Amino acid sequence: MKKLLLGLSFSAAIATSFTHAAGRDSISIVGSSTVFPFSKVVAERFGKTTNFKSPTVESTGTGGGFKEFCKGLGVNHPDISNASRRIKQSELDMCKANGVADVIEVLIGYDGIVLANSVKAKQVKLSRKDIFLALAKKVPNPDGSKTLVDNPYKTWKDVNPSLPASKIEVLGPPTTSGTRDAFVELAMEGGCKKVDWIGALKDSDKGRFKEICHILREDGAFIEAGENDNLIVQKLDANPNALGIFGFSFLDQNADKVQASSIDGSDPTFDTIADGSYPVSRPLYFYVKKGHMEVIPGIKEYLAEFTSEKAWGDEGYLTDKGMIPLAKEKRNQIAKNVKDAVVLKSL
């Protein structure tokens, strides 16, 4: 019995030592898998060039990151959350409700989403409207009336006579992916708006507008190929007729296997994404708890490293990893805000 009591008190001691857990001396980062590679590089360089430990970076997805991030203040909760979209009002409210009142928002750059096929086939020139018509579950009636029909298109030529007569076959990420969200929002919605009467719905009936624009077809033309972008690249290599959806950095690294389709007349390159002429690109952010800056060592220095020219500048090491930098004035502005720890007031 004595031994049992001893054991119990020992395990209780372990448990309480963690409740105090003043021990965390490294930054904890969670969030988007798109920002993950960029966050990794900064974390590593930061750890190797300062006396602080390298931050721990988790790839939880944007939504999952905010969930952990907004759970509360204290060393058991992450300090920074990466995001491949802006924080939502509901997430900000959740943060506030849990005592995470002061959050610093940092816009870091852009990422392009590309549609690509194997280099063994010809490059495809698409418009956002083509993408919408080819991939939406319901499309406007081809006879011109303001009704919707189940997507009847089988080949790209059916969608637009100038496109090749190959079967519509697009590999893309599943609904849990931020890339999918951004693709739907930017490419599908962008093309959807081009149909006048649906575009008009955006103001009058937002729910219906989203229902039309955001739902991808489920009859086999769009194939959910998993979160792994490398896998999509491999599948494209094996099947020259298929197109795939993935992030720009994977295009950059696999230029020998896949080529990007141009969208609305613009090829995805560093420059077209940075100046906004390539339409399917999205901003990347991270969010910092101001309340942690005094508690966890190194947060200020990490932010300084991330917002330094050698990291996120036009020729910084983040661009080597495929991040598209912001304009110079914007960078200076944000770097200054970060330095002064300006808190996000409202969206």
Add this chain to the structure above:
Amino acid sequence: MNNSDSMSVAERVEKNLAKRYRAEKRFRIFGMISVSIGIIALIGLFTQIISNGAGAFFQTYVKLDITFDADELGISDPTDPDQLMIGNYDGIVRDALRERFPSVTKRREKRDLYSLVSIGASYRLQSDLRQNPQLLGTTQTLWVLADDDVDVYFKSREDEPFIGRLNDLQVEWIESLAKSNELKTKFNTIFFTSGDSAEPEQAGILGALLGSLLTLLVTLLLSFPIGVAAAIYLEEYAKSNKFTDFIEVNINNLAAVPSVIFGLLGLAIFLNFFNMPRSIPLVGGFVLTLMTLPTIIISSRAAIKAVPPSIRQAALGMGASKMQMILHHVLPLALPGMLTGAIIGMAQALGETAPLLMIGMVAFIVELPGSVADPATVLPVQIFLWADSPERAFTERTSAAIMVLLAFLITMNTFAIWLRKKLERRW
């Protein structure tokens, strides 16, 4: 039976004999086919992994004449750690590159040139200088780490060169370095001695290996004693009634619960309730203990059941107490079987990623974990993270990491088999 008029028993057997032999032969062939399918699949898997991953064990280095110039480095006193920390090591590497290719003058081209050498070169110069302050002011001919793009190109150069992100000029430079033997591959010690990195050429498996080791240690230390004690109680002491039946059914069901559920449980109990930190092997071990317990309990019970009752009766008959009977006779005889169960459980735990996702062990961690309370990741997670990375050089490292995982597993199993052989007792 009086139908013997048509055929005697011997005749009937005789008639069927050929058919029965044929059936027997078919049956044996089916078995052989199954085994060969397994072997072919295994060979296919292994050749695939080994041919993909063999390249990762070698790493390309560039020969450069590096001058440790005090002004360029901005270091006046090489024994001052603060100065050493912020020294401009990139600068001296760049100087060396410019010296090797003096024709490069344009800004853009210079940038392309600098990208041939890994950032790891700078870290290495820093540690060289720290260990050996006399280097300041001297010029050394050093083999420094090449960038991953150079590495992939140089290794594939013989048959089908992989150009990737390199431009024509960079390829030209690499070719010129290669021709004058200023590029060579060396055994990739970095891979076995460092933690994860965002740059493939600096990424190592040791961090994940230690993480797996620490996590499994926690798992084994908790799950084996608890599992064996539970099995002994259920087999030897518990009365068979509705309640024990209920427990038994539940243990069997738990063995089939998807592992991610245990992760959710771990998140709720250990992280949210006990406020333990994220990403540490201790919590990982707790979660995997929950997962492996049912496996160990079930196999331990089977092992205890297999001990002949005569041994128990003999022990009791000689005046042993029940505890003595269990500790002196049943447990030693059942131990080999229990160990088999424990090894199956451990092997399963070694390969898990899903439950660890929830408690933050699917993470990028550069530093090597020193204790169970340091942030760490595990081998299968490392494989997953590398497989998911865009850089081409991570492809071969992914396969190499799989080999390390397999080697770990084989070592673990060999140890267990050896232990079992040693403990085995015949009766």
